Amino acid sequence: MTAPAGVADLAPLGRAREQRAWYFYDWANSAFSTTIAGVLFAPYLIAVAESAAVDDRVSVLGVSVAPGALPSFIITTSTLLSAVLLPLLGAVADRTSRKKDLLAGFAWAGAASAALLFFVTGGNWQLGAVAFIVANLCFGAAAVFNDALLCLVSDEDERDQVSSRGWAYGYAGGGLLLALNFVLVTFHESVGISEALAVRICMLSAAVWWAAFTFIPFRGLRNHPPRDIEQVPGGVVSQSFGQLGRTLKEMRHYPVALTFLVAYLFFNDGIQTVIASASTFGVEELGFATGTVLATYLLVQFVAVFGALSFGRAAGRYGAKPVILAGLVIWMLIVTVALVLPDGELVPFLLLGAAIGLVLGGTQALARSYFSLLIPRGKEAEYFSFYHAMERGTSWFGTLVFGLVYQFTGSYRPAIFALIAFFVIGGALLLRVDTARGIREAGNAQPRVT
Template sequence: MTSIADLEPLKRAKEQRAWYWYDWANSAFATTIAGVLFGPYLIAIAEEDAVNNRVSILGLSLAPGSLPAYTITASTLIAAILLPLLGAVADRTSRKKDMLAGFAWAGAAAAAGLFFVTENNWQWGIGLFIIANICMGAAAVFNDAILCLIADEEERDRVSSRGWAFGYAGGGLLLAINFALVTMHDTFGMTEGFAVRLSMLSAALWWAGFTLIPFFGLRNHEPLDVEEVSGNLVQRSFGQLWITLKELRNYPVALTFLMAYLFFNDGIQTVIGQAAVYGEEELGFETGTVLGTYLLVQFVAIFGALGFGRAAARFGAKSVIMVGLVIWSSIVTAALFLPDRALIPFLVLASAIGIVLGGTQALARSYFSLLIPKGKEAEFFSFYHALERGTSWFGALVFGLVYQFTDSYRPAIFALIGFFIVGGLLLARVDTARGIREAGNAMPKVV
């Protein structure tokens, strides 16, 4: 006798619960290190070594205040070269969860090295951050490819939104602990610099430790619908990458969305990456105040991600993302006029960021998954993350250049409105139903 019970939904639900924990794990790096502490800390220790407000690195004379933006630019440019190849490798192997964990642990190890960075070796901090950021992007390729394997088309907005909500909850919880550590460092007998370094170490350990849950809770799935190309794994992966590059023109809707995502996500990621620098260096808030505000963003973003997921179920992901981009444009416009040390307006603006932050990112991930042909999930997501992970290279570069020439972060933050406008115009051209048909995926009830 054969069983008529379909246990696959139960298996998917179990894997989905394990998958959520990777967002919980990696958000510690994204919030405590990349979002809040690394940028201001790098500026502070580089200023100790500066001459006439300039430091020298690789023969270039740079303002210390622009170093975080340039560091992020460098890491994302390198990732743009490496991630597509990793995606091709991932689509040809069943060991996606193993590669997810491997890159996560390598990134966590590099992030842990930031504990040893001081004013005497601040250049090492740039190198370690670049390695950690690239590894985070690589792990995200495998993580998002796994989403397509553990959730069907009807489930992805919900699963992706819950993953982002888990991420903001985990990142926010650790940030709350580090907020107390940094703001009350005297109580614990520490200098502020040591408290910052210890907080960055805690984020690395958090990232590594909680990655164990998806590592043991996920299954390795066999690759599907992979083209036959000859050679070893690396040679076959280069072959598949070449095939996919040639076939991208057969998926014009997915390509148009990638272009839209290039622009609007550049704006989002640059706001996230430079928010702490803007709050401290331009508005004059203390590190503890900025940490507390970032903590507020984290917890508001939990409800933003869940709320946007529910809205997408009713109105469709594309329409909800478009509304989010209008709100993002309003945010950077308001930031241009935000008064110095005006805490209440700063908190209101932070709350607005929290509402749209989780929602736009979660829905962009699940929306793009509908446009990906089966068997090429990791490779398509590698292109996606070459544009997304860490912070954007173009947005961060524009932010750094505007600051370099104006010595003010206000025009630098406002310059990002162009990314949201162009991204929104391109997204408006995306035909969702056509893209789903081109990819050969099932049509959800609401598109």
């Protein structure tokens, strides 16, 4: 809406205030994704489970499981539950004005569950398993509301910049806490505590960080009324199921959004598998010490801050789609270089890590903002719930390919190079996305640059 003549349009100022608050949720939740999910949870839970194992096995619902496989089963269970639950939560969110309250509620519930990891000691791996599953479910749910709010705190011309800044805040916050925790774990003897206690303190610090910084978006954002809601009979829950059913039927009317979603599932699975497998590749294939790999992980985090901001500026000049495609070409080069990277030589490994950081934040940030342009008004949370649910529901495919190639070749080099297929397929599908048509079908305003 245009302000009447002689009256200043204060809407941009209001959006800017909300945007500054919104950035801090990425800053807050990145503590969980880096310190806990990315680095410390899996090895610590394995160590706890090993102390409780009998004949190198623990019982999970009556099934005998090796301790080393336990984190994979837990993460898989959590991601599959997310794939089922998130679309319903998205439908609920689109029918309520209380999106920021739901964001904060799930964030605080997730942080409380993550804090329980501090009490996982001795052989009590079961508490760790349940706490992580609940925390990861809440992490995904809060992400749905956070991404839906992106569409409400920014207009179409602002969205690439706002999303990129959010990712930059996330990498900066996650990297800062991880650096502090890296110092504590490395020098735990100097402060008179065991390594296990240092790890537990680090996981607790991530939970506290997540909860504390969530207060900034909770106080700074406002609840926006729902837009263009379809009338569905029944209460809130039954209405949400009804809307979800209608949306599933109507998604075929948005073929551009669906094409992008499939493209994203491929290239994002490649990205996530590279990140998940990088430490294994560095330690097992290239022969680096775990501390060296962790330091490289920190490098990736901080370079990703500048990568996200740079990609956002480039999208403002060239459009999000061409910049994402350029990023995918760089990802193809990264996995190709990994095929011939020399063993034990630090400088090439650090340069590869810097290249990963450059495109990591940028491609993910622009994928989020680009998809937001293809979403029908009033269904932001619901479509972003599909975005996250399908991402989580298919996140096993890249790791499966990586594992199978290693199984047949006995080397991590061809295994990581095989991921080039995900970037090629994702890029080819993205080339088929007609941006202008998708924005028009969704009923959104056309940005100045597409």
